[in-house]
Amino acid sequence: DWEMELPPRPKLFDFHGVSMTNYFTDNWDNVQNFQARPDDILIATYPKAGTTWVSYILDLLYFGQTAPERQRPIFEKVPFLELLIPLYPPGVEVLDNLTTSPRLIKTHLPVQLLPKSFWEQNCRIVYVARNAKDNAVSYFHFDRMNQAEPEPGDWNNFLQRFMDGKMVFGSWYDHVTGWWEKKQTHSKILYLFYEDMVEDTGRELDRLCSFLGLSPSTEEKERVRGGVQFDTMKKNSMANYSTDPVMDFKISPFMRKGKVGDWKNHFTVAQSEQFDEDYKKKMENTQLRFRTTI
Numbered sequence: 583d584w585e586m587e588l589p590p591r592p593k594l595f596d597f598h599g600v601s602m603t604n605y606f607t608d609n610w611d612n613v614q615n616f617q618a619r620p621d622d623i624l625i626a627t628y629p630k631a632g633t634t635w636v637s638y639i640l641d642l643l644y645f646g647q648t649a650p651e652r653q654r655p656i657f658e659k660v661p662f663l664e665l666l667i668p669l670y671p672p673g674v675e676v677l678d679n680l681t682t683s684p685r686l687i688k689t690h691l692p693v694q695l696l697p698k699s700f701w702e703q704n705c706r707i708v709y710v711a712r713n714a715k716d717n718a719v720s721y722f723h724f725d726r727m728n729q730a731e732p733e734p735g736d737w738n739n740f741l742q743r744f745m746d747g748k749m750v751f752g753s754w755y756d757h758v759t760g761w762w763e764k765k766q767t768h769s770k771i772l773y774l775f776y777e778d779m780v781e782d783t784g785r786e787l788d789r790l791c792s793f794l795g796l797s798p799s800t801e802e803k804e805r806v807r808g809g810v811q812f813d814t815m816k817k818n819s820m821a822n823y824s825t826d827p828v829m830d831f832k833i834s835p836f837m838r839k840g841k842v843g844d845w846k847n848h849f850t851v852a853q854s855e856q857f858d859e860d861y862k863k864k865m866e867n868t869q870l871r872f873r874t875t876i
């Protein structure tokens with residue numbers, strides 16, 4: 583069965599100053615030479631910040647709910663640029679062969695590693711960021727259930743690694759601030775917050791549409807908003823990753839909780855204090871602010 587065919591969990595290593603596994607570096611030359619198209623829309627995130635949510639929103643906004651060719655899992659419709667893993671075709675190859683327009687492209691790359699073609703073509707980029715504590719918790723459960731991720735170890739250990747930036751795709755702190763700085767001088771980046779999306783999905787949908795130059799009818803917007811609610815997406819086999827062979831939903835579902843503040847169920851008081859103190863130091867040079875509750 584498929585579990586037997588999966589390679590052992592990958593190991594982290596340093597790659598241009600960023601922790602990575604081979605699944606995101608093995609295709610590096612092709613990734614760096616990737617040819618973007620001017621109407622491509624890039625969805626950039628640190629893992630577990632709301633990538634799938636925003637991907638599905640964009641998919642519905644551009645292609646609607648009914649088109650038969652869209653009845654495929656979200657991870658096929660929104661290809662993962664840097665992915666090269668057994669059981670899947672390489673992200674770059676899938677993207678090169680895509681004829682639908684616009685192409686919706688997923689990446690977790692930190693801003694300094696993005697292929698230059700995206701800047702040359704001046705593509706629109708939607709970045710989603712999530713507060714560090716919830717992001718860490720979500721990442722922990724993801725690494726438990728995903729055989730393509732390094733062993734998470736126990737929560738205390740994992741949290742320490744998160745603070746040390748020893749995660750796949752590197753430091754959360756560097757990722758969110760790197761993209762934030764880039765956005766200050768680059769108008770084609772929309773910087774969204776997971777917390778804002780949970781608080782008022784309709785409002786963030788409006789921001790997204792105005793950034794993309796879309797003007798859906800009120801009815802269409804309501805349809806999208808309904809389709810991307812947590813409970814609806816969790817039941818939707820095209821959006822909930824239930825067809826992904828590397829994930830074990832018996833350990834934890836992909837659509838896990840979808841909440842702001844779940845960190846309170848995981849962090850001890852001591853962990854939270856230590857985390858906050860370290861956070862202040864790491865984030866002292868940025869204006870970027872997150873909410874850990876709403």
Ligand code: A3P
Pocket residue numbers: 627628629630631632633634635716719720721723780810811812813815836837838839840841844
């Ligand atoms: P939790 O593990 O906290 O539940 P990504 O897509 O970047 O991997 O992020 C996954 C996280 O986004 C998970 O967080 C998942 O539940 C959450 N998520 C996905 N769709 C969502 C939605 N429609 N509403 C709220 N959260 C959502």
